[in-house]
Structure formats: structure tokens, C-alpha cells
Amino acid sequence: MKVQVVENVLRANDELAAINRADFERAGVFVVDLIGAPGSGKTALIEATLKAMPGVRIGVIAGDLATQRDADRMAKFTNHVVQINTGKTCHLEASHVRQAMSGLALGAIDLLFIENVGNLICPVGFDLGQHCKVGVFNACGGDDKAAKHPYIVRESSAIVLTQIDLLPHVNFRQQVFMDDVKALNGSAPVFPLSPTTGDGLEAWLKWLESAGLGARQARGRQM
């Protein structure tokens, strides 16, 4: 006997993500899911943001298969860090974030980065309760990566291109990359920057403010 279903396979994940999102909203936290390949500079980007925004209370959920290394790096700049080790799973799911939330004082955080497991494919389709996804690409990774990974580009509210200080040393055609991003997602701004030198960081910080951090901070001050 056939039973018609026609339901979203990830319904359970998405329902939990909605609960996460509601809790983030209640606490006034702006949440960004950073998705990028291993070595694309996600941790370096968060470190640079932490250093450049000392007046903003920033928290981090760091997702990796193993080790505490990312959490240890960020713990130098913020007390609000939780490391999630997924073991074999190549992406974070809403349940991982729910587990991490129990280790964070959401009322003491304005901006929460979820640093997803290094992977440009698998994490994209899993809602974690974030307010926006940001795709992280890097100059050493090749200028064709946006075209090769259309899902993350289309799902991202913004794209960050890291390691621009290395552009003189690699065969990365920045215009090819930018054109591919624009063709896939005309509304996502691209932020070429270097977490190492700080070049381009200002525009990224301003975008974080305008994308949701500023509004939530303003609401917090009114309460």
C-alpha cells in the first residue's frame, strides 16, 4: 500500500532550527553561519572580527570533526566559545547548535558566529537557526570555486574572499570569481579582504552592522 507523504526530509532539523532561531531572537543575538572549505580562513576571519570589534560581545560555536584548536584560538579574544566535535559528520545540524547553546550565555552576546565544519557542499542545506549564511572562499583556493559550488553562493547573504594579500603570488583571476558570484547571486555583496593585514575588513564589519547586528544592539539598548 502506498502512503503519500510529500514532506521535507529535513523537517525535524528545520523545526529544531526554528526553535534555535526563536531563542536567538529572544536574546537579541545576531547569528551568522560561516561556510567554507578547510583552510579558507573562517577561523582567521572570526579572529580578525573579534579583534576589530572590541565593543561588540561576540560568541563563537566552532564546528570541527576533531580537536579544540579553533576554540582555543578564539578563546584568546572572547569567553563565549563552544567547540563542537562532530566525529565523522561533515556538517553541523540544528541539534549540534542546540547542544552548543546550552554552553553559551546568550544574554551576554550580540553577535554569534557559527563556524561550520570545513566543507563547501554538505553544510549548505542544513538550517541551524542562523539569521544568515556567509560563504567563505580564499585566493589560494582557485577562482573557479564559486562556479563549482553554486549552492553555497546562491544561499549566502554575503560572500567573503579571504587571503587577498596573497593575490600577487597566485593565479587567481578576481574578476572571474566576482562575475561567477554575481551570475549566481546578484544580491550577495562580495568582501575581498585579508584577515592577516586587515585590508578590506572595514566593509565586512559595516555589513555585519547593517545586516542585523546594529538593529539588535539598538533593540537591546531600548530594553
Next chain:
Amino acid sequence: MHELSIAEAVLELARKHVPAGAALRSVSIRAGRMRAIDEPAMELAWRAVTDNAPEGAVKLEMQFSPWKLQCPSCGRLFDADDYPADCACGQRGAMPVGTDELQLLSIDVD
């Protein structure tokens, strides 16, 4: 390999729709190409999650929706089995605008 998480989610969702007293025999899913689900990997993942399951062997049927591409030159929207693909107007490099659905369509029970 996100196919494993997806296989687990399919089985969990399918179980919720099995009528009382019935036994799950097969599931049918549809996935958009943007989801980057590899069919052999999904079959392997399905075997891994249903091996030793109380239901016994449960068949997995998969449908894949074609890519929805848009030509950057003439703007035409068209379906394609592969990405990248060229537009009929001759323009190379049509870009994907979909699809990313992931649905459990139906289950078969005894």
C-alpha cells in the same frame, strides 16, 4: 558525506508515516540537483542506516529533479541534466537557479 545524515532523516520521517500495525517496505524521495546528493553514496548510506533495522530490508527509490539553469545572455530558463550546460542560443556557462528540494514523496507498507 551528508548522504548519511539525509538517509537517517529519510528513515526517521518515513517511520512517522507508517500506519499502526504496518511494515515499511520502501521509500521514495526526490532531490534537486543543487543538493549535490551522489546516488551511489546515497544507496550506500541507505544500506548503512537500514542494515539491522527492525523493519528489515527497506528499498530506496530516488528521483532527481533536473538542474534549472538561466542563460546569462538571453535570460532563458531551461532544465538540464548536467551543470554546466550551454544555452540553445549558443551562450556558454548558464548558471543554476534551482533546484534544491529534498522530499520524502511516499512510502510503501504491508
